[in-house]
Each structure stands twice: as C-alpha cells, then as structure tokens.
Amino acid sequence: xxxxxxxxxxxEDYEAPAFTTTDVALEFDIHPGATTVRSTLxxxxxxxxxxxxxxxxxxxxxxxISLDGEPLGSNQYSLSDEGLTLHGLKHRHTVEIETRIExxxxxxxxxxxxxxxxxxxxxxxxxxxxxxxxxDRPDVQARFTTTVxxxxxxxxxxxxxxxxxxxxxxxxxxxxVTWNDPFPKPSYLFALVAGKLASIEDxxxxxxxxxxxxxxxxxxxxxxxxxYSMDVLKRSMRWDxxxxxxxxxxxxxxxxxxxxxxxxxxxxxxxxIFNTSCVLASxxxxxxxxxxxxxxxxxxxxxxxxxxxxxxxxxWFQLSLKEGFTVYRDAEFSSDENSRSVKRIxxxxxxxxxxxxxxAGPLAHPVRPRSYLEISNFYTxxxxxxxxxxxxxxxxxxxxxxxxxxxxxxxxxxxxxxxxTDDFLRVMAEAGERDLAQFQRxxxxxxxxxxxxxxxxxxxxxxxxxxxxxxxxxxxxxKLPFLMPLAMGLVDRxxxxxxxxxxxxxxxxAFSVRDGGTTLLLELTEANSSISFTGLSVEPVISLLxxxxxxxxxxxxxxxxxxxxxxxxxxxGFVRWDSLQTLWLxxxxxEPTATLADDLVPVMGSLLDQAIERAGGAPGxxxxxQQLLLAHMLSIPxxxxxxxxxxxxxxxxxxxxxxxxxxxxxxxxxxxxxxxxELTRAREPYSPAPRQMAQRALNHVxxxxxxxxxxxxxxxxxLEAHYxxxxxxxxxxxxxxxxxxxxxxxxxxxxxxxxxxRDRWSSEALVMDLWFNLQxxxxxSSVDDLIELEADDLFDLKNPNRVRSLYAAxxxxxxRRFHDLDGSGxxxxxRVLKRLDKSNPQIASRLATPLTxxxxxxxxxxxxxxxxxxxLMQQDLSKDxxxxxxxxxx
Numbered sequence: 001x002x003x004x005x006x007x008x009x010x011x012e013d014y015e016a017p018a019f020t021t022t023d024v025a026l027e028f029d030i031h032p033g034a035t036t037v038r039s040t041l042x043x044x045x046x047x048x049x050x051x052x053x054x055x056x057x058x059x060x061x062x063x064x065i066s067l068d069g070e071p072l073g074s075n076q077y078s079l080s081d082e083g084l085t086l087h088g089l090k091h092r093h094t095v096e097i098e099t100r101i102e103x104x105x106x107x108x109x110x111x112x113x114x115x116x117x118x119x120x121x122x123x124x125x126x127x128x129x130x131x132x133x134x135x136d137r138p139d140v141q142a143r144f145t146t147t148v149x150x151x152x153x154x155x156x157x158x159x160x161x162x163x164x165x166x167x168x169x170x171x172x173x174x175x176x177v178t179w180n181d182p183f184p185k186p187s188y189l190f191a192l193v194a195g196k197l198a199s200i201e202d203x204x205x206x207x208x209x210x211x212x213x214x215x216x217x218x219x220x221x222x223x224x225x226x227x228y229s230m231d232v233l234k235r236s237m238r239w240d241x242x243x244x245x246x247x248x249x250x251x252x253x254x255x256x257x258x259x260x261x262x263x264x265x266x267x268x269x270x271x272x273i274f275n276t277s278c279v280l281a282s283x284x285x286x287x288x289x290x291x292x293x294x295x296x297x298x299x300x301x302x303x304x305x306x307x308x309x310x311x312x313x314x315x316w317f318q319l320s321l322k323e324g325f326t327v328y329r330d331a332e333f334s335s336d337e338n339s340r341s342v343k344r345i346x347x348x349x350x351x352x353x354x355x356x357x358x359x360a361g362p363l364a365h366p367v368r369p370r371s372y373l374e375i376s377n378f379y380t381x382x383x384x385x386x387x388x389x390x391x392x393x394x395x396x397x398x399x400x401x402x403x404x405x406x407x408x409x410x411x412x413x414x415x416x417x418x419x420x421t422d423d424f425l426r427v428m429a430e431a432g433e434r435d436l437a438q439f440q441r442x443x444x445x446x447x448x449x450x451x452x453x454x455x456x457x458x459x460x461x462x463x464x465x466x467x468x469x470x471x472x473x474x475x476x477x478x479k480l481p482f483l484m485p486l487a488m489g490l491v492d493r494x495x496x497x498x499x500x501x502x503x504x505x506x507x508x509x510a511f512s513v514r515d516g517g518t519t520l521l522l523e524l525t526e527a528n529s530s531i532s533f534t535g536l537s538v539e540p541v542i543s544l545l546x547x548x549x550x551x552x553x554x555x556x557x558x559x560x561x562x563x564x565x566x567x568x569x570x571x572x573g574f575v576r577w578d579s580l581q582t583l584w585l586x587x588x589x590x591e592p593t594a595t596l597a598d599d600l601v602p603v604m605g606s607l608l609d610q611a612i613e614r615a616g617g618a619p620g621x622x623x624x625x626q627q628l629l630l631a632h633m634l635s636i637p638x639x640x641x642x643x644x645x646x647x648x649x650x651x652x653x654x655x656x657x658x659x660x661x662x663x664x665x666x667x668x669x670x671x672x673x674x675x676x677x678e679l680t681r682a683r684e685p686y687s688p689a690p691r692q693m694a695q696r697a698l699n700h701v702x703x704x705x706x707x708x709x710x711x712x713x714x715x716x717x718x719l720e721a722h723y724x725x726x727x728x729x730x731x732x733x734x735x736x737x738x739x740x741x742x743x744x745x746x747x748x749x750x751x752x753x754x755x756x757x758r759d760r761w762s763s764e765a766l767v768m769d770l771w772f773n774l775q776x777x778x779x780x781s782s783v784d785d786l787i788e789l790e791a792d793d794l795f796d797l798k799n800p801n802r803v804r805s806l807y808a809a810x811x812x813x814x815x816r817r818f819h820d821l822d823g824s825g826x827x828x829x830x831r832v833l834k835r836l837d838k839s840n841p842q843i844a845s846r847l848a849t850p851l852t853x854x855x856x857x858x859x860x861x862x863x864x865x866x867x868x869x870x871x872l873m874q875q876d877l878s879k880d881x882x883x884x885x886x887x888x889x890x
Contacts, residue, residue: 018050118195128187191268198223267304324387341573398432406431495569631697666709740778811850841878
C-alpha cells in the first residue's frame with residue numbers, strides 16, 4: 001500500500017441503504033477457465049431520496065446489464081474497480097447483470113474458487129462481490145433461487161442454499177440443478193459447490209415431527225471419516241431444541257468438507273462449507289483434541305442457523321452479535337457433552353494466552369469495533385471469545401431462566417432481520433427486568449479490565465476491598481467502570497465451604513447468595529467497592545472469580561499456603577486450577593516467589609495421588625470430570641500463557657524454567673508417574689467417549705513427566721515403545737510431540753517416529769499437517785530445517801491448512817527458534833509474509849500476529865521484530881496485511 005492508504009470504514013458513518021434487493025435469481029454456467037454468472041435482481045426503494053443504486057463488485061468482467069428488460073447505455077451507469085452504480089432508478093426495478101469470473105485463478109479463496117477437483121464459495125465477509133455485482137452488505141436480505149450448470153460427468157453434485165426444486169440433464173451432458181432458499185438472507189450466506197463427491201446420509205426428526213434429510217459430502221478418499229460429524233450434527237440439533245427451543249427450518253441440511261479453506265467453517269444457510277480439519281475424524285487420523293474441535297465446530301455452524309442466519313447482524317461492526325453468541329452456545333453444548341469445569345478452563349486458558357494479548361497490544365479493539373480498514377482482520381479472539389464472555393455475563397447477571405426468555409424474545413422479535421448488539425442488550429434487560437445500560441461498556445471499551453483485591457480481618461469480620469480499572473488502549477485513553485459480575489465464596493481453614501446464609505453481609509453494590517449458600521455474586525459498578533462478612537470465627541480463604549465470572553485480570557496478593565489450600569479444597573474447578581496457575585506464575589517470575597520443593601512438589605504430588613486413586617477406580621464423584629480436571633491441573637502452563645500472564649518475563653527464564661520444572665517433577669515423582677502411566681494404559685478399542693479421553697489425557701501427562709525425568713537413552717526407549725504400541729493418532733502424537741520437544745530426546749528416536757508417521761500416513765492430509773506442525777514447533781528444528789520442510793513435496797503454499805501447520809506453528813509455538821537472538825526467526829516469518837500476501841492476504845495477515853507483540857519482549861528482540869514490520873511497510877501490501885502492520889507500528 002505504499003502508493004496510498006486504504007479508506008477506513010467507521011461505525012458512526014453507517015447509513016441504511018436507499019434500495020434493497022428482495023429476490024435474486026442466479027445462474028452459474030461453469031466451464032474450465034471461465035464461469036459466467038447471470039443475476040436477476042428485484043430491487044425496491046426504501047427512502048424518499050436518492051435515485052442511485054450502488055452494487056459492490058471487484059475482479060469481475062461485466063458482459064451485459066439491463067434494467068426492466070432494456071439494455072443500459074454507458075450514461076446510465078458508472079463502473080469502477082470497486083463496484084457498479086445505476087443512475088436514475090425509481091421505486092421498483094428488475095436488474096439483470098451478466099459477468100464472467102475465473103475461479104481457477106482465485107488463490108485468495110474468496111468468492112467462487114476451485115479447490116482440488118471441486119468448485120466452492122466463501123462469501124463471508126465480502127466475498128460475494130467477487131461473484132457478481134450486488135449489494136454485498138448484511139443489512140440487505142433477499143430470497144435466493146440458484147441454478148448451477150456444469151458438465152454432469154465431471155461435476156455430478158451441484159449444490160446451493162435451500163431446498164432442491166429442479167434437476168435436468170441436457171443432451172450434451174451438461175447438468176442443471178436449481179435450489180430455492182425461502183428465507184431471506186444477506187449475500188455473505190450464499191453458497192455453491194460443484195464437484196464429484198461422495199456422501200453419507202441420515203435423517204433427523206424435529207420435535208414438531210418434520211423429517212430433515214442430513215447429508216455430508218466430501219471427496220471420496222475422505223468420506224470414510226465423516227461418521228462422527230454426522231453424530232455430532234444430530235446431537236447438536238437435539239440440544240438446540242431442548243436448551244434454546246430452536247428447531248431446524250429447511251427440508252435438508254448439508255455439509256461439504258473442503259481441503260482448501262481459509263476458515264474453520266462457514267454457516268451458509270442449509271449448506272455449510274467446512275475445512276476438512278473440522279469434519280474428518282477417525283482414530284488413525286484425528287487426535288482427541290481434533291475430535292473435540294470437530295464437535296465444537298459442527299455444533300457452532302449448526303447453531304448459527306438461528307444465531308446468525310435467521311437473525312443476522314446489521315453491519316460488520318456487530319459481528320460479535322452472531323459470533324460471540326454462537327461461541328457461547330457451542331461452549332455450552334460442549335460443556336453438557338463432556339466436562340463443564342474443564343471446558344471452562346480450556347476456554348479461559350485460550351482467552352488469557354491469546355485474547356488478553358490482543359487486548360494488551362496495538363491491535364486492541366472493542367467487542368463492537370468503531371472502525372476497520374479490512375473486515376477480514378476483525379475475525380478476532382476479541383470478537384469471538386471475548387464476545388462469548390460478554391454473552392455469558394448476561395446469563396450470570398440475570399440467571400439462566402431469564403436468559404432463556406431473553407434469547408426467545410431476541411429470536412422472535414428479530415427473526416428475518418438484521419440486528420445490533422443494542423437489540424440484544426435490550427431483550428436481555430427486558431427479560432431480566434433490570435437496567436443494563438452500564439453493561440454497554442463491555443461492547444464499547446477495549447482492553448482487559450484489572451480487578452485489584454485486598455482483604456482485612458479483625459474480630460469476626462472479613463472486609464474485601466475491590467478496585468477495578470482498565471489501562472488505555474489505542475484511541476481510548478480513559479475508561480469508565482464496567483458492570484462486572486464477580487462470583488466468590490469462602491473456604492474455612494479445615495477445607496469446608498462456608499455457608500454464606502449464616503453470615504451478615506454488607507455491601508454498597510448489589511449482591512445475591514446463590515448455589516445453596518456456597519457462592520456470592522457481586523455486581524461491581526464503581527471503580528472502588530467493598531463488602532464485609534460478619535460472623536466468622538477465624539479468617540477464611542477467599543475463593544475469587546468462581547467460574548471465571550468476568551473476563552478480567554485479578555491482582556490479589558495471597559500467600560502460597562492459601563493458594564495451595566484452594567487447589568486442594570475449593571468446590572469450583574476453575575478456582576482450583578487458577579490457584580495452581582498462580583503458584584506456577586510465582587515460580588516462573590524473574591524473581592520467584594514460589595519454589596518447586598516447598599510449594600509446587602507437595603501440591604503436584606497430592607494431585608498425582610488423587611489421579612492414581614481415580615485411575616485405580618476409587619469411588620465417589622464424577623470420575624470423568626475429576627480425571628479430566630486432574631489432567632489439566634497436572635500440566636505445567638505453556639509459554640504463550642506465561643508470556644501474557646507474567647507482568648514481566650525473560651524468554652530464557654520461561655523456556656528453561658519449563659524444561660527444568662518438568663524434569664525435576666518427573667525425576668522426584670518418578671515412581672508415581674509410572675504407576676499412573678500403567679494404570680491408564682489403553683485396554684480397549686479406541687473411542688472418542690469422554691471416559692476414554694480422560695484416561696488418555698492422564699496417561700499422556702504421565703508419559704511426559706516420565707520421559708522428562710529420564711536420560712537420553714531412557715527417553716528414546718520409552719517414547720519408541722509408546723509410539724509403536726499405539727493404535728490411534730492421539731497416542732502416537734503424544735510420543736512424537738515429546739520426541740520433538742524434550743531437550744534429552746535423541747535425534748534418532750525423533751527421526752524414526754517421523755519417518756514412520758510419514759511412510760504410513762502420507763496420503764492423509766490432516767496427519768501430514770500434524771507431521772509438519774510438530775516439526776515446526778520443535779526447538780530442535782532450525783530455520784534451515786524449516787526451509788527444507790518448505791521444499792518437501794508434501795508442502796503446498798496454496799493450501800491454508802498446510803501453511804498454518806508450518807508457519808503459524810513456528811511463529812506461535814517454537815519460541816526458542818522464533819525468538820533466537822540472531823533474529824533468524826523474525827527474518828524467516830517476514831519473508832513468508834511478503835510471499836503469501838501476494839496470493840492469500842487473509843492468511844498472511846493472520847500469520848503476522850507473533851511479530852505484532854514486539855513491545856512485550858526485551859529491547860533487543862523488540863527492536864528486531866519492529867524492524868521486520870517496518871520493512872514490510874515498505875512493500876506494496878494488501879489491505880489485510882497493511883492494517884495489521886501499520887497499527888502494530890503506531
């Protein structure tokens with residue numbers, strides 16, 4: 001972008017369209033090298049003024065245009081690189097446009113493009129304008145009828161949104177299929193697929209008794225891995241009926257798995273298009289984590305049928321309206337299907353490591369952004385994950401029953417329309433019968449709030465002082481207090497939870513006692529608040545931020561014995577885990593406040609004893625929940641989490657400390673780790689059921705510590721034995737990951753396992769993605785090794801999954817090599833960004849993230865990272881990458 005800066009789009013400049021499109025008839029005539037698109041639009045005036053109709057369109061060849069059946073002269077329309085304007089329109093018109101596009105040359109994977117042997121679309125956010133001239137904005141909703149014409153032998157499966165209404169085959173072998181979607185939708189939800197596909201089919205009977213046909217399509221070599229997704233889809237449909245009262249509305253629901261796809265998946269009405277990584281799953285080609293991702297993403301895209309499709313967003317500034325709400329919904333589904341506390345821990349771990357980093361950096365933006373240069377850059381963790389936390393806080397504040405009434409009201413009031421976050425807040429306020437005006441600040445203010453807590457105890461009274469603040473972010477120097485729900489409890493010195501109903505509680509802020517007296521919910525509204533508890537015989541330990549009730553950073557000075565007490569005794573799984581994380585932060589700090597021997601080994605040893613008891617079949621409680629929770633608690637925090645959570649850090653201290661802690665814990669508790677490893681070894685065929693996942697999680701935690709406590713010869717023997725005895729990818733990955741990460745792992749073992757995985761599974765794309773990924777993450781892999789991987793015949797720069805498996809894995813997880821003081825890691829990523837930006841700007845802009853965090857690192861590293869960004873600014877960048885780089889340097 002050296003020749004000029006892109007124009008900023010601002011929320012305050014939003015204007016409703018003067019015209020809308022009510023009905024669209026599309027015909028795609030697909031030929032190799034050129035596809036003709038004929039569109040017939042029924043347009044209507046919405047305002048009394050303005051007689052120009054603007055239609056977005058880029059990279060299109062205009063063949064013809066007519067108005068009400070009459071060809072337009074050159075003085076009746078204006079054509080630019082960005083769109084088409086029709087002049088002198090009245091109230092209602094029929095507009096016919098014919099364009100030509102070349103999907104085969106579309107490397108950006110937006111609009112209609114060719115993926116392997118099929119054609120498919122990706123139209124969110126602004127891809128439809130690469131197909132034909134149209135009002136490509138979410139507040140214009142129309143009924144679509146789509147006819148796809150192609151060679152019937154080469155492309156027998158011709159799919160689009162809605163219900164199939166016609167199918168014919170011409171004498172020349174060209175096939176035509178017509179689809180009608182009766183529900184008005186914006187253009188970003190349009191979808192088309194043409195290919196020779198295999199499929200699996202099933203049916204689902206809705207609660208009202210309608211039978212819905214379910215079809216999952218993929219290329220023939222992948223179709224055998226789609227059964228699990230079908231099972232997830234049916235479970236998602238039933239759950240959405242039971243939990244949110246939402247019933248599916250078409251006669252058919254289709255999923256297509258595509259190997260070349262920039263995103264995880266897309267919720268196009270009735271025809272979801274997925275990246276294969278979010279659909280395919282089998283024991284030999286997907287890990288437990290991959291199965292859980294498939295479960296979450298299939299559910300997420302299905303749930304969008306209501307929270308995104310039937311009710312969509314008015315403009316792209318409201319993106320969290322559909323994405324945050326739907327992430328919340330899929331998280332609730334996964335919690336109900338598996339472990340609620342562990343799902344909460346996983347979500348918070350990701351939020352703290354990634355979204356909090358975004359909030360603290362130059363790319364910080366509110367959940368409802370105020371401006372953007374390229375909308376594709378706002379598919380961020382702030383929009384999705386923080387947006388979901390905002391939705392969760394609604395439920396926390398008004399309660400589950402009122403939240404359900406609010407969601408019902410939202411769907412009823414805004415069905416078939418484009419809504420805003422203000423609309424969502426309004427229905428929640430009505431359902432909860434309360435004023436939520438202050439809650440609006442969660443949408444408007446960027447940054448992660450900080451909550452400082454201090455406690456004092458005298459006589460029989462505990463006083464908790466709370467101070468909330470939020471540091472400046474780009475464009476927002478001053479922040480106002482948030483309406484912040486804070487869940488807490490008290491634990492006595494014997495380890496019992498105190499019944500709050502037996503205490504006198506005084507506070508200026510609103511509060512309520514919940515969960516049978518075990519939890520107090522405070523509603524903080526001021527910068528400073530206090531609450532007192534009278535009637536205590538001894539000073540209790542405060543359990544703060546139960547369930548992570550608000551997305552905040554907590555500063556609460558407590559001694560290590562109090563943290564260990566909560567790890568052992570608190571009733572909230574999140575607080576138990578979080579207290580242990582705080583102990584670990586004390587160990588990793590530049591000036592440690594916790595030691596392995598005195599603070600962490602006793603706690604970890606106690607948790608390990610519990611894990612051995614559970615693995616041995618000890619009765620009591622929810623065994624799966626306990627085992628999954630223990631597996632997470634026994635894991636040392638990873639570097640990304642520590643880089644963000646530590647106020648100050650050095651790269652070497654974090655990385656060396658992690659290796660040291662794993663090795664010492666492995667050595668000191670070697671016998672117990674071996675016992676846990678043997679007790680949790682697989683003794684039955686693989687299943688993705690939570691019970692087996694819990695056992696495997698404990699087994700692989702034990703394997704990691706066992707290996708870390710051995711010498712090189714012992715590491716090699718253990719990892720090879722584990723790998724070659726494994727009969728599923730989850731177990732194989734555990735051994736290979738350790739072979740790639742552990743300092744003492746022998747090169748021969750690493751090479752042997754890598755060679756075996758490649759020899760046996762080279763035809764499985766997702767397994768090979770993992771093969772590239774683990775090598776890219778490995779501190780044993782130099783930049784020269786990465787360059788060799790780039791030259792491997794299995795690497796494909798045009799495939800987003802393969803690109804992410806190499807470059808994203810390196811930049812985000814290979815901290816020793818990426819942050820090497822010779823600067824070679826930064827140079828390598830910058831070269832990659834220059835090359836990728838020419839072919840796939842969306843992917844390039846997302847891969848730039850590690851460089852944007854330059855201000856968090858030491859002076860030398862920060863200067864080198866900034867220098868690479870400054871060099872990029874001298875290039876002719878896409879809008880996508882320009883926005884990320886320019887804001888990172890501001």
